[in-house]
Amino acid sequence: MDTHRLLIFREVARTESIAAAARKLGWTQPAVSQHLRHLERQAGLPLVVRHSRGIRLTEAGATLLRHADAIATRLHAAEDDMAALADLSAGTVRLAAFPSASATLVPTAMTDLARRHRGLEIRLTQCEPPAAADLVTSGEADLAVLFSHDDRPPDHGPDLQVIPLTTDPVRLVVPTGHAAVTAAEPLTVLTTTPWIAGCPGCAAHLTRTCELAGFTPDIRHSTDDYVVIQNLVARNLGVALLPQLALDAYRHPDVQVRPLGTADRTHYLLCHREALQTPSVTQTTRSLQQAAAARQKPDGLSRSRCTTPG
Incomplete structure (x- = not known):
């Protein structure tokens, strides 16, 4: 043809x-x-x-x-290869990432790339994981930053490469002075409290976490915006689960955060296998991996402080 x-x-x-x-x-x-x-x-x-x-x-x-x-993806990769042969710092990477990664990991990686490879252009599209994965599948994005609440990321098919990035602890977010801050089992004091849920995947994770603690959460509000979630919590309109990355991006002064210990999510990168043969995607992948590693302390927790009982 x-x-x-x-x-x-x-x-x-x-x-x-x-x-x-x-x-x-x-x-x-x-x-x-x-x-x-x-x-x-x-x-x-x-x-x-x-x-x-x-x-x-x-x-x-x-x-x-x-x-x-698939052909369009290969042709775009060929264009990047030719640009890289002429100038090792040339090329364009179309990157898709979920909101909290777009506010934290991605700017750190982009700053690093701009310093070391001035001719490399990153074009960011912010969207939730299902849409970001679709952009990679269709060839509209070269690389996506995604997350999963399972131990392993979903199977995206043989043509796509999954690259582990980091784990992200999920925290309980409550109003300042709430009883859950000092409770030995914080979820047990929240069985009748209104909850605020995020994206569909995050809402499903919230429901599973609460059901494991013996109750079904009363989800009153739903929003993908972690700033809105924290403002609702600060006004005592509900409690929420938020990943540490979202709390690193923004922390409301009138909320307190409790670690849960068993509710981590996994971050990973997704791209076509052929895309990893292009220097621009390879360099972007490395910078994102370095940005993720830099946000981790030796104990695996982010730099942001969490409230713990006692």
Whole structure:
């Protein structure tokens, strides 16, 4: 199949419109339609179904799109390789990361890269792990910083590489002076207290943690914003679980934090296997690993102070 036509088809599939793809490519709509018809003849199957609002992929089209995404990733990697051969500090890395990592680990890594490789450009997109993983899978991002509340990150498929980064303790966050601060088993005094949950994965982890302690949490509020969560806690509107990384990014003066000891989450990097062959992605990976290592003390806890009973 013609690679050029595959990339044109990829743009049609991503925009769900021949007209929108033509505008983005700077071509005429008839020219894009002609390339699409040629590709369908080469494939021997219809790839799209046209309707009044654009196009819909057939099963063959969806299958071919996965290959087109992989080709686009390889081509982007080839561009980076050529730039690196001409100038070892050149290249662009499209990085996706969840909010607290975007506020802590990523700026540290970006500062390090800017100091050592002035020509290397990092383009950050902030999003939660499922969306960030999708960006890598589709070829829209080269590297993603993700987290998992399980011991192991999810299986992302054979084409993707999972790189361990660090563990992040999850803390109990309560209003200043709350009884849970000094309780031997802090969760046991929170069975009837309102809770504030985060993203869907974090909310599921909160529920599992409380159920292990013998109760189902009364989740009153949901927000992905760790600043909002702490402001609600400070006003005695609920309690929450927050990862230490979020508390490193922002700490409200009117909340107290208790370690739980058994509720860590795992941070890891995700990229296409081929992407690790490009110097820009390799250097970015190393800088993120160094930033993660620098935030850890010998006992495995972050620099931020936690309140402990006694």
